[in-house]
Structures are given as C-alpha cells and as structure tokens.
Amino acid sequence: MTNDCVFCEIAAGRGRASIVYEDDLVIGFLDISPINLGHTLIIPRAHASSLAELDEATGRWLFTVAQRTAAAIRTTDLRCEGINLWLADGEAAFQDVFHVHLHVIPRFEGDGFRFAITDRPQPSRSDLDEIAAQIAAAHLTH
Ligand SMILES: [Zn+2]
Secondary structure (H helix, E strand, O other): OOOOOHHHHHHOOOOOOOEEEEOOOEEEEEOOOOOOOOOEEEEEOOOOOOHHHOOHHHHHHHHHHHHHHHHHHHOOOOOOOEEEEEEOOOHHHOOOOOOOOEEEEEEOOOOOOOOOOOOOOOOOHHHHHHHHHHHHHHHHOO
16 A cells, blocks of 8 residues: 555555554554553554544454454553553544554553543433434444
8 A cells, every 4th residue: 555654554564563453354553652561553554544434344343353453451460450442533633643553551540541521421311312313323324
C-alpha cells in the first residue's frame, strides 16, 4: 500500500514494532506510548481508516484477537488487575492514527488513567426511548 500510514508500514513488516500476535488478517503490537506496560494495539492488516471502512468479518476477528490478547496479558507478570478495550473512531473520539486500531490496555488500581467528562447529558426516559428508536430504525437499514 502506497500511503503514509504508519500502521500499514508495520503491517507490511517495514515499520519497527514489538509484535505480540500476527496472522493473515490482523497484527498486534505494543503501543510505543503505553497507558500501562503491555498496552497493545490490534489492527487489521488491510488499511481501513474508520469502522465504516472495516469489513465486519475482520472486525469480529479483531475483537477475538483482542479478547485473547487480554487473556494472555493477564497470565504474564505485567501489572494487570483489569483490562480496557478501547477503539477511537474519528477525531472527536480521540482517534490519532487513521488506521483502525483496538487498544488492549492493562489496568490497575491507582494507575492514574481516567475519563473526565463535564456537562454530562441527563436524558429522561422518553428521550432515551426516542433515541433508541432512531438507532434501532437505522440498524434495520443495515
Ligand atoms: Zn494503514
């Protein structure tokens, strides 16, 4: 693939990465700027910049490999009392590299990682029902 995507470079074996798993569809390697040690990224080998571009079969396998990676991390000596799976889709969701990647983040009490939100919406039940109906209707078109 001829683009400037750093993850495509890793998938092609040209970029340096500390690999924890690879097969024909996906590759898992350590994040160079980890939240905690063992923080792994699982990516599809084929470039997909967003979830919308990722085929569902690869998406399923991406999640399966992340699930297995989480289990693997838990058996190591790495400090891991919990795991976050995190996928940022779009700039507003903090996506930084525009090649889909699923984070597998080992967590422990007091590690300092947190989500902060101000002005959280307070929907009523009827708001929730209306929103659910919108999303459910959109589901039917897929
Ligand atoms: Zn790419």
